[in-house]
Amino acid sequence: MSTVEFNQMLVSNAEFLKPFAATLTRDTEAAKDLFQETLYRALANKEKYNVGTNIKAWLYTIMRNIFINNYRRRSKQNVVFDNTPNDFLLNLNQASVTNEAISKINMKEVHEAIFNLPEIFKNPFLLYYDGFKYHEIADMLSEPLGTIKSRIHFARKLLKAHIERF
Template identity: 45%
Template sequence: MEKSEFSSQLLQNETALKKLAFRLTSNSQDAADLHQETLFKALEYRNYYKNGTNIAPWLYVIMRNIFINMFRRKKRSLKLFQTVSDKMENRIDLSYGIENNVGAILLQIEKLPSILKTPLVLCVEGYKYTEIAELLDKPLGTIKSRIFFARKVLKNTIGRD
């Protein structure tokens, strides 16, 4: 199938995709993100679309899978945030000045080069190494080593302060 023909079929289904995205998320911003990600994935994987079949169900499956993955990431991220928050509250009660230590860590993360900072931040947000590798279009080993080195740099710089 030609790219222009595929694109026109995508545009014909765009309104239905937007409605489905809003029904899934119940939030206009999340729906817009889900819709955009679905179109991106559809274009990225258009070679897997079987010519002559109905494109709508194919697009719905893509959207559903993206929605499920987004939900899982948010759930993991919320759990991580809650765990970190709980630990921080416990530490704040036990030791004076922990807020400054957290601030120092965040400052050091911001100082990291982007090739180290991006995978580390995604890891902290709850993404799996394989998901990070896919998102950044890098080999899994590269992602693992970048996260390892980012942690090592943070440990050394924070340990010196």
């Protein structure tokens, strides 16, 4: 079958696909996209069409497979549509000022809590807080690695308990 004959047969049978696309998608724009994609795939794969077979069934199969593949792809993406109005843009020119006083008070309390720790926990914790690794702290303090990890863990636990009271 020549390309011209195939194209004529495709065009003469293409109109039957539009209602099927609308039924599948239930959206006019998506149906138009599906219709176009089906015709494109049919033209791209014209060598796979067996002469003498039902071209309508072949086109319906292509359309159905495209729809199913797109549906599966979308379901894996877990797309969530946000239909809420974007009112936050209305007052875009108004700058908000952060209150640094509260964060400074909180950090002051944290530092006080750190310096109120027992010396056995405070020294390893401060070194860890300054960015040293566990094995570096163990070498500096001449203590076993497990002991350093344990002391830092207990220092965190004590700090958490002290800070949660506020």
